[in-house]
Amino acid sequence: MPLDIIVVGAGIGGLCAAVALRQAGHRVKIFEKSSFATEIGAAIALAPNGSRVLSSLGFSYERARACLLPEWLFADGITLEKSELLDFSSSEEKYGFPFRSIHRIDFHNELLRLAREGKDNPVTLNLASPIERVDAEECSLTLANGTKYSADLIIGADGVRSVTRLAVIGPEADKPSRTNVSTFRFLTPTKKLEADPALHDLVKWKSKGITILDDKSDKEHVRHITWYPCRDGEVQNVTGNHPSRADSQTQTDMKGSLLDEFKNLHPHVLRFLNLAEDVLCWNLQYYDPFSRWTYKRIVLIGDSAHPMLPFGGQGSNQAMEDAGALGRLLTGVDSREEIPPRLRLYEEVRRRRGSTVQLLSSTVVGREKDVESRLWEFAEPGATKVPNTFSDRTEHAFGFDVLAECDKALRVAALRE
Numbered sequence: 001m002p003l004d005i006i007v008v009g010a011g012i013g014g015l016c017a018a019v020a021l022r023q024a025g026h027r028v029k030i031f032e033k034s035s036f037a038t039e040i041g042a043a044i045a046l047a048p049n050g051s052r053v054l055s056s057l058g059f060s061y062e063r064a065r066a067c068l069l070p071e072w073l074f075a076d077g078i079t080l081e082k083s084e085l086l087d088f089s090s091s092e093e094k095y096g097f098p099f100r101s102i103h104r105i106d107f108h109n110e111l112l113r114l115a116r117e118g119k120d121n122p123v124t125l126n127l128a129s130p131i132e133r134v135d136a137e138e139c140s141l142t143l144a145n146g147t148k149y150s151a152d153l154i155i156g157a158d159g160v161r162s163v164t165r166l167a168v169i170g171p172e173a174d175k176p177s178r179t180n181v182s183t184f185r186f187l188t189p190t191k192k193l194e195a196d197p198a199l200h201d202l203v204k205w206k207s208k209g210i211t212i213l214d215d216k217s218d219k220e221h222v223r224h225i226t227w228y229p230c231r232d233g234e235v236q237n238v239t240g241n242h243p244s245r246a247d248s249q250t251q252t253d254m255k256g257s258l259l260d261e262f263k264n265l266h267p268h269v270l271r272f273l274n275l276a277e278d279v280l281c282w283n284l285q286y287y288d289p290f291s292r293w294t295y296k297r298i299v300l301i302g303d304s305a306h307p308m309l310p311f312g313g314q315g316s317n318q319a320m321e322d323a324g325a326l327g328r329l330l331t332g333v334d335s336r337e338e339i340p341p342r343l344r345l346y347e348e349v350r351r352r353r354g355s356t357v358q359l360l361s362s363t364v365v366g367r368e369k370d371v372e373s374r375l376w377e378f379a380e381p382g383a384t385k386v387p388n389t390f391s392d393r394t395e396h397a398f399g400f401d402v403l404a405e406c407d408k409a410l411r412v413a414a415l416r417e
Contacts (some may be wrong), residue, residue: 001334001335002025002026003021003151003152004026004027004029004152005021005027005028005029005154006029006149006151006154006155007030007155008030008031008141009033010157012107012108012302012319013304013320014032014302015112016320016323017157017301017323017327018030019123019327020053020326020328024330024331025121026121028115028121031143032126032127033130033158035127036127042185042187042230043101043228043230043235044102045210045313046101048091048095048097048098049320049399049400049402050318051097052097052401052402052403056403057324060110061100061102064102065230065232066100066101067228067232068099068209069100069210069228070098070099071085071089072086072209073085074086074214074365076216077265078215078264079266085207086390094398095398101229102230103231106231131143131163131164132146133163134163135167136167136297137296139153139154139296139297139298153298153299153330154298154299155298155300156305157302159304160287162174162303164304167295168299176286176287176307179283179284179285179286181222182283182284183281183282184238184240184261184279184280185238185279185280186258186277186280187230187235188275193272206227210227210228211225211227212224212226212365213227213266213269215265217264218264223243223262224240224241224364225265225273238276239310240261240262241310241364254281255279257279257281258273258279289306289355293305293347294343299343301319301326302315302316302319306318306357309362311360311362314360317397318357321400325402329342329409329410341413348409350402353378353400355378356379356396357397359371360393365393368387368389368390369389375387
């Protein structure tokens with residue numbers, strides 16, 4: 001008999017999990033608090049470790065308009081002097097999948113197609129359904145309107161401010177600390193950039209992949225622009241990390257704040273930033289890794305399990321790994337009694353790795369040694385090193401095959417029985 005599974009949250013992690021579990025033969029319901037079946041936000045970097053899971057689900061990169069990112073350029077944002085160029089053009093040969101970018105809305109729509117297309121157990125999506133509480137003892141949830149639902153398994157994919165996490169860890173699970181770093185974000189059409197003759201040199205100079213423009217004049221704070229294409233190259237995605245402003249919660253002229261924060265950058269960069277419309281900004285908050293991700297028949301994935309900062313671009317990719325792991329580990333499971341041991345395997349495969357990436361996400365590229373001592377807390381038994389350089393960090397992220405690790409864990413578990 002297939003399991004009855006509830007997923008809380010219809011973001012990238014929740015939809016990936018729903019698709020994986022649907023394809024594993026289970027009945028899946030999603031409860032999403034928003035009224036719209038679309039993801040918000042801009043683009044994300046899609047690394048080979050995330051693509052490995054998506055490809056196993058039949059994800060169409062062409063339909064989702066994914067864009068190749070063949071390199072990663074670091075440069076002085078004031079002088080435009082290039083300091084380092086990392087070549088990712090051989091990622092497919094080395095890791096099996098290229099390094100890509102993808103717009104969240106396109107990503108979300110393709111996942112919705114996989115969740116609902118066809119007659120074989122389509123996922124049920126319930127919108128405008130905010131969760132009031134989750135009961136781990138009963139494996140049930142109650143909506144804000146008082147309606148109660150029970151399931152064989154509940155998956156918390158409800159993000160940083162997770163209601164489900166309270167049922168797994170308790171009130172201490174929602175105690176973030178401020179980072180004093182905030183992020184601007186905006187999108188601009190590539191045609192708009194190319195139409196400005198004064199920016200032609202900048203377009204030629206820019207990397208074909210990710211470009212990091214660092215404000216070298218500020219030695220004490222994080223202040224840099226991250227810029228890369230998405231949507232088949234038709235849109236430019238830009239983020240700007242900077243020290244949090246005292247007025248960040250009340251500021252209405254976000255574009256003015258963006259230009260002020262990065263006023264020291266090269267005039268061509270400032271002219272490009274001046275193209276921005278609909279600039280958003282939010283403060284970044286840090287969470288320490290949690291002591292567990294599962295309790296009874298409740299399991300956490302994505303930001304519910306490991307809220308990440310944006311440095312390194314692995315947040316969504318780790319949510320994909322979580323989803324892929326659950327799909328693989330719960331294949332063939334047809335009774336409630338089998339769920340807890342499979343969730344223990346999920347923690348074995350995912351928690352150390354996810355916590356390591358979470359810690360790395362708190363430090364900018366090139367500063368991995370800042371968290372090296374903490375990384376040892378989550379090192380695998382017998383490990384002789386932890387990722388303490390950008391090269392190590394990339395290899396650790398890109399080279400991991402979560403599906404193969406799940407298969408290995410299942411084989412080991414079978415030998416124990």
